[in-house]
Amino acid sequence: MNKTNDRENRQTFEVGDPFLVSHGFLNTYLKDKGNLLAVYLYLKTQRMAYTASDVGTDSFVVSSNGLCAALGKDVNYPAIVCAKNTVCTLIEKSKSLTDSCLQFVEPESVSKIRYGETYVRIGERDRSYKQGFSKIYLGEVQAILESDFKRKPDLFIVFFTIVSRIRPRKSGDDPKERPEACSISVRILCEFTGLSELRVSKAVRELKKLGVLCALTPTFPSRKDGNYVSLNTVYARGGHEDELNAKVKLLIHGKKTDLDF
Numbered sequence: 001m002n003k004t005n006d007r008e009n010r011q012t013f014e015v016g017d018p019f020l021v022s023h024g025f026l027n028t029y030l031k032d033k034g035n036l037l038a039v040y041l042y043l044k045t046q047r048m049a050y051t052a053s054d055v056g057t058d059s060f061v062v063s064s065n066g067l068c069a070a071l072g073k074d075v076n077y078p079a080i081v082c083a084k085n086t087v088c089t090l091i092e093k094s095k096s097l098t099d100s101c102l103q104f105v106e107p108e109s110v111s112k113i114r115y116g117e118t119y120v121r122i123g124e125r126d127r128s129y130k131q132g133f134s135k136i137y138l139g140e141v142q143a144i145l146e147s148d149f150k151r152k153p154d155l156f157i158v159f160f161t162i163v164s165r166i167r168p169r170k171s172g173d174d175p176k177e178r179p180e181a182c183s184i185s186v187r188i189l190c191e192f193t194g195l196s197e198l199r200v201s202k203a204v205r206e207l208k209k210l211g212v213l214c215a216l217t218p219t220f221p222s223r224k225d226g227n228y229v230s231l232n233t234v235y236a237r238g239g240h241e242d243e244l245n246a247k248v249k250l251l252i253h254g255k256k257t258d259l260d261f
Contacts, residue, residue: 011048011138015040015160032086033194034153035071037160039086041141042070043102047124048138059105059123064113070145072152075115084113091122101125134164140212140238149206157193158203159213162235181236181247204233211238218248 015037047060064083065075071086073079088110094102104110105121112120140163144155165182169175189200207213218231231251236244 012135015044015134015136015164032089034151034157035082035086036090038070038072038153038156039067039083040090041136041156042066042145043090043122043124044136045138045141045145059121061119061121064116064118064120067113070152072150080114084110087113087122134160135168136160136163143210143212144207147206147210151199151203154193154195154199154203155206155210158189158195158200159207161189161192162213163237166235166237175243176246177250179236179243179246179250180240181234181243183232183234183247183251185232213238214241214244216244216248218251220252 043060043062046062046066049060064080067083067087068075068079071079071082073082091102091104101124103123103125105123109120109122112118140159144152144159147155149155162182162184165184166180168180169178186197186200189195190197193200195203204213204215208215213235214237215233215235217233219228234244234247234251236247
């Protein structure tokens, strides 16, 4: 990978944490939460790919093929309908779901989402998000978008649920005491994603294969009877095995952080 591509892949954007709320509005859309996040992250990457001189201030172009690919679907009528509904829901609820306000540049744009490389223009206005946010790397989203995994929304929602709990260290923090990793139970992942344990496991396996996530389930002999005990799985971003191992050591010694579940 050349240096230019590496810089582009390290670009970040923010996603508001209400995507993780398991009650209220999102409880109604629990089954669609993965679709909402998948399409939103696709839209964010598209916005970063365009400049104001390309399509006008604060607006960018998306294609129906791209929307269907983000959902892990072939371009057909049900996929187009799903893409339309997801985009409309995101735009309608963008103030509470994301760190940005989304809108169609042209009111009739949604009707243009149909077969083939049909393009629509969407505008976005950044705003300060007060309820918390998580940073996502452009390269992470692109790796998921380019995968052959059919249920891409599963990948996006599991990935986001995990990395939203990986808090960056503050200046002066000891990496050994505050590693950029987290420990989450399968129960919590299922609860926040709305997925079954099997689908969560498949998504984690694929995310590890794509190199955007590393994971380890610590086991160690009990001091009481010598039988091996398993802890919750520890996760870190891809390539951060040193952070992962530091977190495992803390857990084995009984030290948890405020984001361990």
